[in-house]
Amino acid sequence: MDAVLVVDVSNSMTQSDKNKVSNEAMKMFVDMTSIQANKIGVISYTDKIEREKALIQVNSEQDKNDIKAFIDSLQKGAYTDISVGVKEAVKILDAGRDPANAPIIVLLADGNNFLNKASSRTQADSDRDLAEAVKVAGSKGYPIYTIGLNADGQLNRTPLQQIAADTNGKFFETSTADKLPQILSEIFANHLKLKVVPVKSFVSNGQTQEVAISIPNASVLEANISIMSQKAVDVKLFDPSGQEVKLPSNEIRLSRSNAYTMLKLVKPQQGDWKLQVKGVPKEKIDINMIFNYDLQLEMEPVAAKSFKTGDVVPVKAALVSNGQKVASPDIYKQMKATLLVHDKTDNQTNEIALNNTGSGFEGSFTIPADHQYELKVKAEDTSFYRETQALIVDATQGAGAGTTKPQPPATTDPSTESKPFPWTTVVGGTALLILLIGGGLYALSLWRKANKGFAGQIAIEIVDEDTGEKSNPQYKKLNAFKGKVKLHQLLQLAPEFAETDKVVFFPGKNDTLIIENRSSCRIEKAGRVLDVSRGKELKKNDRIKVSLTNVNKSVFVDYIV
Template structure:
């Protein structure tokens, strides 16, 4: 019987590994982003940024994103928040165009400036975003000068106090705040912006040249996407097409992004490694252009040397950068133990993988370098050891010298990518560990075997395995629902309870949200409707949307109060109303499919 119990437990454990592959310590591929782009919309920006580099930069950032579950929101501010584009998924070209159209409609005519209003809103939007696992960041376009002379009950000391609180919150949440100082008239408050960025482990930039902005954004983008930027060198326009060779090093490139910046628009021609000229745009090639940049995207490009032909105005300098998106990961093999002693050898192996399987493409390893990174948790001191490439496996070892708790990971770098494995923890004690000597079984009887491996242990482990399987299956089901986009859209109108007037209808696509969204988010987080954050729309199996109301407000349907604390399924054409007594308004909701 024990033999069968052993088999059941082993099979159960194998299933758990299949269901829970993170036990293999595989890192994610190119990180996805949750980005809030913050724009100073005060009138002073017409002098510090007459060429609207900030607006162009936001659109370029959006164009550079891949169509793989990135989330983007936009905030504009003066002395207070002026306009917001709610955090939204970017899954197709239409999503990008919606954001860029919003940016094109931004006017910069606000009288006063208070950077803390924009940053506070950005942090709030990140805090209230749908859980995604994406890399969060904030990018601010401003001249860094606050002007609140006419704002009642607001002083520079108030701004400093609020900024300190915002930076503290950003630090604790891990939100880097990149600042891009726009400095056409030389009045940039560079030190002020640099402190904001440095304190949040980001970087401050300054520019007045349109040609520099794409390089700045590319650096930010690449830093958060585990990518490296390759300069294909500036070329000087001649009025004719100039050839630039673009090498696609292997077959694992998801997307190649080519950006060209110059004072005037440029033209492109593109020839694949087989010598065939490609149509621009086409199914796998997209082109995004603006006043200061052109961005060419190649989806799943063929391995080999492509030829890009660029035509610019004679005498113009054209800067060309290349960024790859990969779907490869680095997987660190499980360590042999988690407890070590001073003097022990830490032996680590890792390999490149794709969807859990080892990658056997030698082109990915030719110029790659692997590093074993050991970080002491208390001091943060990092030790980096070169790993040896043995075929298609990185191997490294290190003699542990000091007691303490450590984080271990592997970094693999190439000219076109950087990858990090999932981290694992080890403890190092004072005494080196030794493997206990095997004790011979002098009697060698079945009774002795039973004592060393009692039946109850196997039964207990088997039961534990089954329980873990059930928990994992339930968690996977919950995760699947949490990642399921909502279906349909809602039409929102606000009715003034005194005058009966309605605001223009706002159409909100629920498909932009995964798993759930609050009514407060759909109302763009207006403070007077804060209680509506307890009114939640959730995705349910069968393309259903369920409304849950845990707020202090009653929800009416067809003039009758309905109970929705345990869930109310929305049907096509349903009309609901919520009386917000605090603001003297009623939110009217219509659900459409």
């Protein structure tokens, strides 16, 4: 990948990032990167670019050390203009990215601007430049992952959320800077379709504590083991044979920083390894892993070229490495695959479970209507996931176009005798015409209502009320829907949220949103229960809580324009 790390170094960051853990997070991201064809650049900004390192190829540990030393050398400045950092990141990718690599921008900031009053630049100027830079990034496929720093409680979420949503990135927030390295590892994993694997969390007793590390199969290129601790830890590592391995070595890289210790196992042997960790008494230690795989998921092409309702489309997919199908059954053992069917006509997505054959995935899809469909296969296990390229199945031509029988030619009445004026027919016809026009206007109003477009987007967070665990915000652009959209659709039609099928959003006037609830869910705003059975208007930045009854979870919805 080609990654640009962008950090706000204005004076406000002295409070929002008190311990400069943003630096630790960026260094951890560098340490997690493979030494193979990846590029990394760094930008620090205030109301101007303070320091900049263009994309450089990471070919050695020394290259990583040079980047980390640059990060440690960054200094603070007086003012802030977030558009400056984003614009420069786009320029760096434009100038130096490899078309074969996946681009990514990571922005660490508190979201606040503080412009120099002595200059002629206004907030409107900054907003305009930021919107343009974000638009360019989105159009070029540069996702921007934003991390809101909120140690002082002054985080301005809106611009950071908007930047992430408009570029297909993600927004993260932390009120304690020591969580930043964990967030960076999640970004790293998400961008490369990997998963962070929690290994163990414990409070150190001051003695050596043993942790099992399982390498699931021989297709693992790297295993990144991150040990989060605010105080130094001693580590030892033992391979599956029980032999202690040297740290560091050619196969095991060791990196240390103020907030973490990282081990990178290069092409590790399959099996159960052991990690011994000795920390300071009463210090909390979190251990996570990210595996890196050189694997892609490919779907076999479909032989048929035309489709119609009722046709069965066979689906086959398999993992591929270096252009060859993966033969190892170990990697398939724990995997589950799903066919994602997106109806492009109705804009709805359904999921169909596929069979795991031990060497691939198989199933089928029966076309339910003469619509156009986008098919993708997603396969995942506990440590990574992959998706195929989309396959378009077009059944819109499947329905018969219909035929029109030729009508007989009009006949002429040979009688020339005069007839009385048909008043009854004329009056009746006029009345019928009025009814038809009225019905047509009513139908047009219904059609316009059903096809009225939405403005803005919705941010969704899910909270488990039993554990307090909260999901990362998921952003759903509403302009993809017409007329109405159900909350269940925005929740990917997950079965556990089926009761939200009767919580419906409609486009309102002046870029508002109307919510209507015919379900058993309870809807609250600012702590008060709302009666929205007949509809309730939501305005920009309104936040509601939808409490479910079938599962002890809540769905928080933010309306962002």
